[in-house]
Amino acid sequence: MSRIRDNYENSRAAKFEAWLRGDYDPMSEGMEISVPKTDGSDDEIDPRAGLVISDALYDRHTNKALKRSGYVYRVLSVVLCLVMISVLLWMVQFLPKFGQPDNPANNEVSARYIEKGVEETGAVNFVTGMILDYRAFDTFGESCVLFIATICVQILLRIDKDDMTPATFRRRKESETDRLLEPKNDIILQRVSVVLVPFLFIFGIYIILNGHLSPGGGFSGGAVIGAGLILYLCSFGYKQTERFFTIRTFRIVSLVALITYCLAKSYSFYTGANHLESHIPLGTPGNILSSGLILVLNICVGSVVACTMYAFYTLFRKGDF
């Protein structure tokens, strides 16, 4: 009982087939393409050539329509904000009461993580066990997001050596003077940072290494180390910092950390999905050297975060490393 479509040419199936074969472009329909004339179009006059739009059109005080639209926008946004806050507050009173044990958020998922967490991951800190073992893929995404954000900022703020536009020229000059004036030799800052920077580094390393035992982990420890690096840079200048931290260090550390994370977690996901034994000892929960891969992953995440923090600072300050 198959019915033969008499207008197969115009049907969706035909278009899909044509698109599959590559001789139909779905975007071309309904799109007006005007090919610029190249031959003998010199005598054609652009209708907007002699048109000069006066600045008064854009001036808020002289253009009534613009003024009115701005006014309406402001009133509407105030009304929208007030309505949104009141609706949200009204809905809040129908939520389950704060801090009650039978709230819907405290369901079997978190119970499972707490009951089996130490046994399966070896981490005493349930949150670390969750984010670096059960949901390690998510954390890998986070590290990649940080890395990609650094790359994007670098692309946006990079100072091109050959670019001679005034804005780039001005920024290049600014970064050069910044470089010349460093170190500023602020004696108070230098004395304080001599005392503080080693403690910051040690504290950050402590937070990273104890991520599976106590509150903390790669993100917070990495942020502390990054803050230490920034303080050192502020007080001693680029010349001192570049003895141990350049863009090369940033590249190598980020690359090695991300690849280690990827390989380690791929291994454990592969063995876990295929019901193989992973041969990674979990150790005694509570020791520093325990909980399998979590310590390694914490160190990877921490180094990526420290590099990212420092990179953001230098990029925003002088547009380059």
Add this chain to the structure above:
Amino acid sequence: MIDFLQTLIEYHIEEAASMILFGIGFSLLLLNRNLIKKIMGLNIMDTAVYLFLTAKGYVYGRMVPIMNSGITDPNAYTNPIPDGLVLTGIVVSVSVSAILLSLTIRLYDRYHTLDLDKIITEWRKEEDN
């Protein structure tokens, strides 16, 4: 109205605070013309979301989710899942604000102002002429 306020203060003070913070951030985003302050508004909205999420995971009288003296009873600890979600959120908001700030620097380089209205006006002039 009194009842409404009483339930809000008695049982939902954290959620209510997070909603008000969200509203403050949203109004900053809509009403302020300065681009940096708009980014600040976005960050305040992020903070409101973190407060709301952590408030969802808290239970009165329970320990933080770190194993203490071998207890693995789920009724002894608060919920660890919102903490992990907030961690993700913080990382993403840091990245987003960094990219937004660098875009703002580029806009400032081109238009020499942080006022969004002026930037749009300049941009329209360039488009029209």
